[in-house]
Amino acid sequence: xxxxxxQDLKIYNSLTGEKETFKPITKGHxxxxxxxxxxxxxxxxxxxxxxxxxxLVFRYLKHLGYKVRYVRNITDAGHLExxxxxGEDRIAxxxxxxxLEPMEVVQMYTVDFHNTLQKFNNIPPSIEPTATGHIVEQIxxxxxxxxxGLAYESNGNVYFDVLKYNENEHYGILSKRKLEDLIANTRxxxxxxxxxxPQDFALWKKAEPQHIMRWPSPWGTGFPGWHLECTVMSSxxxxxxxxxxxxxxxxKFPHHxxxxxxxxxxxxxxxxxxxxxxxxxxxNGKKMAKSTGNNILPEELFSGNSDKLSKGFHPSVVRxxxxxxxYRSVLDFSDEALLAAEKGFDRLMQAIEYLDTLSTSNSSDxxxxxxxxxxxxxxxxxxxxPVLIAQLFEAxxxxxxxxxxxxxLTANDISVLKATMNAMxxxxxxxxxxxxxxxxNEVQDELIQLLIxxxxxxxxxxxxxxxxxxxxxxxxxNIQLKDTSxxxxxxxxx
Numbered sequence: 001x002x003x004x005x006x007q008d009l010k011i012y013n014s015l016t017g018e019k020e021t022f023k024p025i026t027k028g029h030x031x032x033x034x035x036x037x038x039x040x041x042x043x044x045x046x047x048x049x050x051x052x053x054x055x056l057v058f059r060y061l062k063h064l065g066y067k068v069r070y071v072r073n074i075t076d077a078g079h080l081e082x083x084x085x086x087g088e089d090r091i092a093x094x095x096x097x098x099x100l101e102p103m104e105v106v107q108m109y110t111v112d113f114h115n116t117l118q119k120f121n122n123i124p125p126s127i128e129p130t131a132t133g134h135i136v137e138q139i140x141x142x143x144x145x146x147x148x149g150l151a152y153e154s155n156g157n158v159y160f161d162v163l164k165y166n167e168n169e170h171y172g173i174l175s176k177r178k179l180e181d182l183i184a185n186t187r188x189x190x191x192x193x194x195x196x197x198p199q200d201f202a203l204w205k206k207a208e209p210q211h212i213m214r215w216p217s218p219w220g221t222g223f224p225g226w227h228l229e230c231t232v233m234s235s236x237x238x239x240x241x242x243x244x245x246x247x248x249x250x251x252k253f254p255h256h257x258x259x260x261x262x263x264x265x266x267x268x269x270x271x272x273x274x275x276x277x278x279x280x281x282x283x284n285g286k287k288m289a290k291s292t293g294n295n296i297l298p299e300e301l302f303s304g305n306s307d308k309l310s311k312g313f314h315p316s317v318v319r320x321x322x323x324x325x326x327y328r329s330v331l332d333f334s335d336e337a338l339l340a341a342e343k344g345f346d347r348l349m350q351a352i353e354y355l356d357t358l359s360t361s362n363s364s365d366x367x368x369x370x371x372x373x374x375x376x377x378x379x380x381x382x383x384x385x386p387v388l389i390a391q392l393f394e395a396x397x398x399x400x401x402x403x404x405x406x407x408x409l410t411a412n413d414i415s416v417l418k419a420t421m422n423a424m425x426x427x428x429x430x431x432x433x434x435x436x437x438x439x440x441n442e443v444q445d446e447l448i449q450l451l452i453x454x455x456x457x458x459x460x461x462x463x464x465x466x467x468x469x470x471x472x473x474x475x476x477x478n479i480q481l482k483d484t485s486x487x488x489x490x491x492x493x494x
Contacts, residue, residue: 002065156206
């Protein structure tokens with residue numbers, strides 16, 4: 001029996017604004033589409049967070065036993081800056097500036113994208129289609145929408161007729177916007193383009209003479225609209241209706257809103273059951289932006305070659321840091337936060353290493369099966385990775401307590417603990433156990449534990465001068481002892 005049979009997974013659906021019990025269209029199978037990058041520059045950290053978030057979703061669904069088809073596109077056709085009506089194609093602009101062919105730009109930054117995600121230990125998607133590889137299908141979809149009276153040709157351009165669509169459907173259903181408000185905010189733009197209405201968006205754009213990337217179509221030489229490619233590729237590989245569509249929060253409107261309209265117009269049904277959106281990153285409490293210099297690239301994180309960092313961080317530590325926040329929450333990067341995450345990561349890896357050295361007992365002081373289910377409960381609650389990580393650190397406490405003979409665990413409990421820790425850390429969270437200062441940290445832990453035992457002996461013998469000396473000297477080394485009813489523990493103060 002697959003694990004999903006016994007787990008009640010709930011997903012926050014952006015379409016309804018509620019957490020809903022996940023029920024795939026076809027039992028045991030999941031179709032998931034995530035908007036990929038436009039490959040005209042190095043992948044930025046915000047994109048990486050989105051793709052790590054959906055890698056977590058992909059991993060957990062697979063762990064539960066679902067057969068998952070994960071489709072993530074590459075936008076290599078390019079589109080106008082901010083999907084504007086006029087201007088220069090992003091990829092063509094980069095090609096002109098660097099004196100390259102557009103497909104050289106695409107290849108260069110697609111390779112960079114793949115290399116960066118590989119460093120973060122992301123599993124490649126099942127299918128990675130490109131926009132340029134599906135021009136024919138995009139043209140055929142435009143024809144379908146025109147035939148249904150929901151799009152029109154104007155001077156070599158084809159636009160989606162939002163007002164006509166809204167007569168029977170709701171344009172704004174995902175972003176919770178009202179068309180009348182959109183009209184009120186854009187009324188002054190009327191008559192400044194070939195559109196019937198300012199809200200109409202491009203399905204096909206006429207290529208001006210200087211436009212490099214261009215294809216023949218029934219409406220003249222041009223290129224597809226940005227929103228159309230995702231509708232075409234998702235429906236081709238996942239069907240007219242599929243389970244999950246993901247992307248960054250910034251894509252909710254207009255990109256995903258337009259996808260719903262296009263899919264519904266072309267196929268007569270809302271294309272997606274569950275819409276998921278990952279939130280943004282900030283850096284030192286401010287929005288990341290190249291223009292202000294408040295920005296950092298993945299490669300700078302790994303190398304430490306940035307004035308915002310005290311050192312470089314392993315990709316697995318950065319991934320661990322990102323997963324300490326729920327994918328729907330804003331996450332703030334800072335050097336201090338990454339250093340703290342690194343210490344936590346090392347503690348987690350050390351505890352997993354300790355598992356092979358624990359002594360077994362005939363009885364147990366801990367209900368391991370209850371703890372195991374709490375890990376699943378965390379992930380079943382909309383992939384709540386920070387709560388899962390908190391549960392893993394509960395296990396770290398149990399492992400350390402068992403190691404120092406403060407609690408007992410049976411052989412079976414240790415086996416369950418080990419299997420669950422490995423599954424959650426490596427299979428689900430996608431962390432990697434790498435060579436670091438772990439051995440030094442383990443020796444450090446042993447030495448601190450020895451000093452704690454010597455201090456306990458001194459206290460038992462009422463040699464309080466020696467006891468205080470050990471405590472104070474450890475404190476001078478930024479090691480804070482904590483005396484509790486269960487014994488003495490310590491924290492390393494940054």
